[in-house]
Every structure is written in structure tokens, then in C-alpha cells.
Amino acid sequence: MGLFDFVKGIGKKNTAKVEQQPAQTAAPAEPSAQQVANQLLAHVQALGLGVKGLSISYNATTDLATVKGEAQSQADREKIILAVGNIDHVAQVDDQLTVATPEPESKFYTVKSGDNLSKISKEFYGDANQYNKIFEANRPLLKNADDIYPGQVLRIPQ
Numbered sequence: 094m095g096l097f098d099f100v101k102g103i104g105k106k107n108t109a110k111v112e113q114q115p116a117q118t119a120a121p122a123e124p125s126a127q128q129v130a131n132q133l134l135a136h137v138q139a140l141g142l143g144v145k146g147l148s149i150s151y152n153a154t155t156d157l158a159t160v161k162g163e164a165q166s167q168a169d170r171e172k173i174i175l176a177v178g179n180i181d182h183v184a185q186v187d188d189q190l191t192v193a194t195p196e197p198e199s200k201f202y203t204v205k206s207g208d209n210l211s212k213i214s215k216e217f218y219g220d221a222n223q224y225n226k227i228f229e230a231n232r233p234l235l236k237n238a239d240d241i242y243p244g245q246v247l248r249i250p251q
Contacts, residue, residue, distance in 0.1 A: 164190050
């Protein structure tokens, strides 16, 4: 548990669908904190990760998302943190998740310009051909091995 920093404004746009509120006369330029929290929750739920009692709150003043619940595994916990943190509105994630089956934590790596999974694999494992280990550790957050961008945070398994 703890506070994780992300780069605000370069993450993926959250396209998760949430139940629409009644139409208002003037639409706000930025979504409300509750709308962002609902979108983050819908995004994580759509990934199908193992978590009970998931709740997400968002503070628009500090760009802080707080995540609570019980993850089934350490990997699911880390993927939830990354799924929330790699969204453009979020600068920090306050991890208040518990884990049903504690395991060693993975390392986190922030992608730099020019990086690819092979290069990252060579840095951490000494073998560029181990890139699939990183790709699999970040599924379903990554759809393919080329789906990374500068500023994105990835899980690097032991």
C-alpha cells in the first residue's frame, strides 16, 4: 500500500462508458471528480481483474485517485494501480487495496521515448528476448507489445 506517482496529462484518454446523468444546460469543459471516479471504476471493471469491493474516488484539485478493495493477487493489485494511474487525469494513485494472497511485489518502470519492450527486457533481465514476460505481466492493460508510450508505467515481474 502507498502512494504511486504518474505523469498527468500523457496517459490514455479514458473512454470507459458510465451511466449518463440527466442532461444539463451547459456542459462543463472538464468532467467532475465524480464523473472521473465513475469512469475509472468502469475502466478497471472492464479489465476483468480479480477484485472484491472495488471503490475508486478522485480528487480533481490534487489529481489523486484513491483505490480501495481486496485484490485476489499481487499482480491484480498492481494492474489496478497501473490501470488507474495511466489515465490522463490522474497524477497519483493512493493504493489502499489489500491482497487476498500476498506475493512479492513487481518493479515499476516508466517508459521513456525510444523504449520498446525488448529494450526494457534487456535492461532488467539482460536478454531482449524476454520482452514477452513484461508484455504478459501487463495484460490486459496492453493489447499488443507495441502498445507502449512515453510516460506510461509498466509492471516488471521478478
